[in-house]
Amino acid sequence: MRLRVGVIGLGRRWRRYRPILARLREHVEVRAVCDQIARRAEAEARRLRCTVAAGPVEMLERGDVEAVLLLDPQWFGLFALERACQTNKPVFCALSPDSDDAHADALRQQIHASALPVFMALTPVLAPATMHLRELLAHRLGPARLVRADWGVAPPHTGPARDLLSSPIALPLLAGCASLLEDTPRSVWAIDGEGASFVTLVMQFSGERLAQVTLWTATAGRTPGRFEVIAEAGTATAELPRQLRWRDTDGQHAQRLPSHSPEQSGLERFLLAMRSGQPLRPNFEDACQALLWLRAAVRSRNEGQQTCGTPGREEC
Numbered sequence: 001m002r003l004r005v006g007v008i009g010l011g012r013r014w015r016r017y018r019p020i021l022a023r024l025r026e027h028v029e030v031r032a033v034c035d036q037i038a039r040r041a042e043a044e045a046r047r048l049r050c051t052v053a054a055g056p057v058e059m060l061e062r063g064d065v066e067a068v069l070l071l072d073p074q075w076f077g078l079f080a081l082e083r084a085c086q087t088n089k090p091v092f093c094a095l096s097p098d099s100d101d102a103h104a105d106a107l108r109q110q111i112h113a114s115a116l117p118v119f120m121a122l123t124p125v126l127a128p129a130t131m132h133l134r135e136l137l138a139h140r141l142g143p144a145r146l147v148r149a150d151w152g153v154a155p156p157h158t159g160p161a162r163d164l165l166s167s168p169i170a171l172p173l174l175a176g177c178a179s180l181l182e183d184t185p186r187s188v189w190a191i192d193g194e195g196a197s198f199v200t201l202v203m204q205f206s207g208e209r210l211a212q213v214t215l216w217t218a219t220a221g222r223t224p225g226r227f228e229v230i231a232e233a234g235t236a237t238a239e240l241p242r243q244l245r246w247r248d249t250d251g252q253h254a255q256r257l258p259s260h261s262p263e264q265s266g267l268e269r270f271l272l273a274m275r276s277g278q279p280l281r282p283n284f285e286d287a288c289q290a291l292l293w294l295r296a297a298v299r300s301r302n303e304g305q306q307t308c309g310t311p312g313r314e315e316c
Contacts, residue, residue, distance in 0.1 A: 009072025056080035119280035129238035142232030152218030175290040177211035
């Protein structure tokens with residue numbers, strides 16, 4: 001049986017997900033779409049031979065929609081998740097809680113209270129190289145001791161220089177580091193580079209383990225993001241999305257993974273979990289934990305403190 005889904009948001013991300021859904025048509029069927037631009041929704045509905053929903057409320061109340069793909073930011077932000085708590089329909093969410101920070105804490109409580117299944121499409125976490133790196137740590141290299149993430153952020157075309165901590169990639173990278181270390185940090189702090197050309201976020205974990213995320217302004221070309229790991233029995237580097245190199249007692253190794261994008265890996269993982277009844281991970285709680293760490297890093301930088309303890313389960 002194909003999973004019948006509705007799609008909310010037909011902008012930039014939709015252009016990446018549309019061909020993936022076509023390739024997975026044996027497993028998923030788009031029954032309805034909606035977008036804040038009515039003409040765009042109507043054109044896409046004709047192309048997919050499905051229905052146009054007037055908005056997220058109507059989408060989530062449709063009897064022929066079993067799950068929702070929330071792909072692009074609309075004027076209502078994460079409101080669709082709030083409404084989904086009432087219908088209890090699973091959501092594949094490509095938006096981050098920091099995109100609607102003012103309502104993230106209240107929404108987190110609502111999702112927890114309703115036990116709404118929400119899968120968070122955190123791209124660095126779901127890249128094939130990252131997922132295989134996690135398996136490599138589990139079966140060959142042993143637990144990670146140090147994780148370094150490195151990511152170039154394109155400068156804005158106009159206006160003032162971007163605050164690198166506000167980049168949408170910051171939160172997923174923090175989540176990715178914690179996932180590789182399989183732990184929650186004890187403290188987080190941030191250090192700005194000269195002229196705001198880079199920023200480094202440091203997370204300290206139990207057992208003297210560390211994670212370091214460096215965001216820098218990429219002035220030309222495209223540099224792939226990467227995770228570097230020092231583990232108990234070797235080292236590894238994952239160049240996203242699909243290049244993996246490692247060294248262990250048997251020597252050096254390299255693997256180029258199948259050409260699945262992080263978007264396809266995430267959607268396949270969502271469909272598999274839905275079919276098998278397994279919990280959706282990473283979920284909204286995972287993303288909110290990373291948001292707390294990001295807030296702590298911002299606070300430590302603004303207050304000029306070297307370290308800033310992270311909150312537990314409370315609001316930051």
